[in-house]
Amino acid sequence: MDCDVVVVGGGLVGLAQARALAPSGLAVTLIDSASPPPEPSPLPSLAPEEESVGGWDARVYAISPGNAALLSELGVWPSLDFSRVASVERMEVYGDDGASRIVFSAYEAGRAELAFIVEGRQLQRALESALAGQAGLDWRRPALPADLVWASDRVVLSLEGGEAIEARLVIGADGADSWVRRQADIGVSEKSYRQRAVVANFRCERPHRNTAFQWFRDDGVLALLPLPGNHVSLVWSTWDEHAAELACLGPEALAGRVEQACRGALGQLAQVTPPLAFPLRLVKVKALVAPRVALVGDAAHVIHPLAGQGVNLGFQDVRLLAGVLRERGPVADCGDYFLLRRYERARREDVALMQLATDGLARLFSARTCGVGWLRNAGLRLTNAIAPVKTLLVQHALKDGCPTVP
């Protein structure tokens, strides 16, 4: 046997998975098709009040306090440069009538923050440096898997170029179009939202006061997430044609459109990163495990980003799978199917609930049926008024991700 576990995919979830396996003493091979970044130059540190900042990453993630704690255990969180991280202390979510809203406050929940906003590049680098000296880790990149063959007590993964790696278990962390998932013949049901998320960062005239804003509008869902130095990150999930139009606008025109759409909540905006657009879809897998295979992250579930939960769900997969493998007791074989089923049972409900909630919201707020608009705005006002419901939502959010409006 060349190793115990092969992790395929070195995105945020695959890296975290390889790191989380360290205490189990298992020998891990990590494979990623992408090359390491050419020059890992340090990111400039930012003074919080800094006015104009270069080098921002337009990909940012809302990370829950629960997952920040997990990343701390993995030795990743403390190595972040916190001058580039913002905390979310309040969330304001608006309906499409401009008046209905729901407010979540960390203060009311007795917590310091609801989430942290972190640049993707920074998180990726922190995970990579935590892995750099990990004992028992064999890291191959760029490397492309070509074939996967099952034997009774092992799998053999062949790489392009001919090398074969024998292992007890393969973890598919290779994203939404997972190669591992296809090899294991795990079926999926997939639906395109016919929407794209347009992301870009802006400097704002008025202080955001560590508030994450979200507007459910006729043309989609627009979120402004706080970043340090009075910057915000836009995530505007909108119909394909509208997204294409927004992504082609010049910096001033796009800033103007966002200002207008959020009713000038943060005053004048100035764009600091070019816009990027990501197609949105829902992917549900028929199983999270197969013989000698487990799926984590987007390989296991893809959801609409309106609640900022995708990578949070992935980190929880990592935590649960690493726990099951670490505490396998007398079961020596880490690819044992009954062991993997334990992981699947532990994750199924959480994943299904999040898919239901995000898909339901995406559909509710894109429905144009008469009366639905009134109903969703009334739902926001009602939930805002019922303290126990809000508390429940916030408690769930603190564990896994940002609050999801009901």
Ligand SMILES: Cc1cc2nc3c(=O)[nH]c(=O)nc-3n(C[C@H](O)[C@H](O)[C@H](O)COP(=O)(O)OP(=O)(O)OC[C@H]3O[C@@H](n4cnc5c(N)ncnc54)[C@H](O)[C@@H]3O)c2cc1C
């Ligand atoms: C606009 C937008 C905003 C979002 N915001 C948030 C947020 O605020 N909070 C949140 O929790 N989530 C958010 N998400 C979701 C989040 O981006 C994803 O859930 C997360 O990136 C999934 O990470 P992953 O590592 O599973 O997959 P990926 O990031 O897709 O990584 C897959 C990795 O596998 C590698 N790979 C692929 N195929 C192969 C192969 N055949 N062999 C080897 N390697 C392979 C790739 O190179 C890549 O490194 C957002 C998503 C979008 C679109």
